[in-house]
Amino acid sequence: MTYQQSAPALGGWPDLFGRISRRVDSLLSIPSEIALRAANRAGPDAAKPGLIDQVDLSALNEHDVGIVGALYEMGAAVTTLEALGLPGTPAMMAAADDLQQRLDARYAPHEMARRHTVSARPGDVLARDALLRWALNDRLLDIVEAYIAGPAAYDGLLFYRSHPDGREEGVREWHRDREDSRMLKVAIYLTDVDEAGGPFEMLTPDYQRLVDAREGWKYPVMDSARLETGIPAAVRETGVRTITGKRGTVMFADAARFHHRGKPPTRNHRDAIFHSFFSRSPRHPYCCERSMMTRAQIAAFADTLPARARAAMLWRESLPLRKRLIPPNRVKI
Ligand SMILES: [Fe+2]
Structure with missing residues (x-):
């Protein structure tokens, strides 16, 4: 899911346009919301291997x-850019630096006061x-x-700045992503992230099993009080993994199987x-395409790209027709 760039009610034209736009997004998302519910009536597909061996x-x-x-054991793994040592890392970090400066220039303090999170275009x-x-x-x-456990699709990236306002809303609430039954977010911290700096948090398998037993295989967005309802204290105390780390920390996380939040x-x-x-061939292709790039931009x-990367980027081309017909979901949590 993508971060909601929510705004408190300030009144005036921007607020009115924002509300109209959210209403239009909701209406256009009705077919995909119906398809999502229908696809999950029987629970998640269990065809994926559950063991690394x-x-x-x-x-x-x-x-x-x-x-x-x-990843197989806990649904998340943490490393650093240095330990990973992928080719292209210096060029990637130079580009990230440059984009951080662009966000500094673009978003004036009053703009950041309206939105808890902003993203690069x-x-x-x-x-x-x-x-x-x-x-x-x-x-x-x-x-x-x-x-x-099969060929990967790459859905692009989202580059986020999350403002230190303490608001628990949007993707700062507990949720699971809806694209597929198993997926990976690969995140790179570009600031030092401590407990007060907006760390990614994810449930452990033990905690997740209890939430799934209580909620069923659904996509609830939960505040902390709902998440903790009926969960034994021992699990609550040890069942949330908080991923802190310096700039350059790299995190892999299955955001579909495990509830998480920023x-x-x-x-x-x-x-x-x-x-x-x-x-x-993701389970819910109408919940994908979250990078905000147009299909023409993706194709260009x-x-x-070389052949393997190109095929990952053009994953929609291998979808069966019936899976392409439902328009993409536009609701942001
Ligand atoms: Fe998410």
Whole structure:
């Protein structure tokens, strides 16, 4: 899911346009909301391997096997850009620096007061395409595909600045992403992220099992009080993983199987990039395409890529027709 760029009621034309636009998004999303419910009446598909020894890891080095192992065990893995050592990292970080400066210049303090989170525009990302290319190199695709257990789709990136206002709303509430039954977010922190700096938080498998038993396989968006309802204290105390880390921390997380949130920052703003991967034929394709890039922009960029990366970028082309007919969901939580 994408971050809601929500605004408190300030009145005036911007507020009115915002409300009309959200209403239009809701109406256009009715078909995909119906399809999502229908697809999940019987629960998630269980066709994916649940154990790491069921997948071929021969292409991976020792560091990368460790990441895949942690994903199978806990649904999340943490490393650093340095330890990962992917080609293209210096160019990617130079592009990230540049984009952070662009956000500094674009968003005046009054704008940040209205929105808890802002994101870079797709044109700004495409003008710094080292950001995208970093995610499409063979080693990262090998890691993703070992976890997805099949060819990967790449859905682009979102580059977020989360403001330190402490508001628990939108993606700062507990939710699971809706694109597929299993997916990976690969996040890079661009600021130092401590407990007060907006760390990513995710449930452990033990906690998640209890939430799924209570809620069913659905997509509730929950505040902390609802999340904790009926959960034993021992699980509440140990069942939330808070991922802090310096600038350059890299996190892999299955945002579909596990409820998660961006903990509201209270002291420092948090800048981060979130790359999104799922299977080549995702369970809910109408809940994908969250990068804000147009299909024409995606096609033009894909033409500059080697074959494997191109196929990951153009995942929609391999969808069966029936899965392409439902218009994309536009609701942001
Ligand atoms: Fe999410």
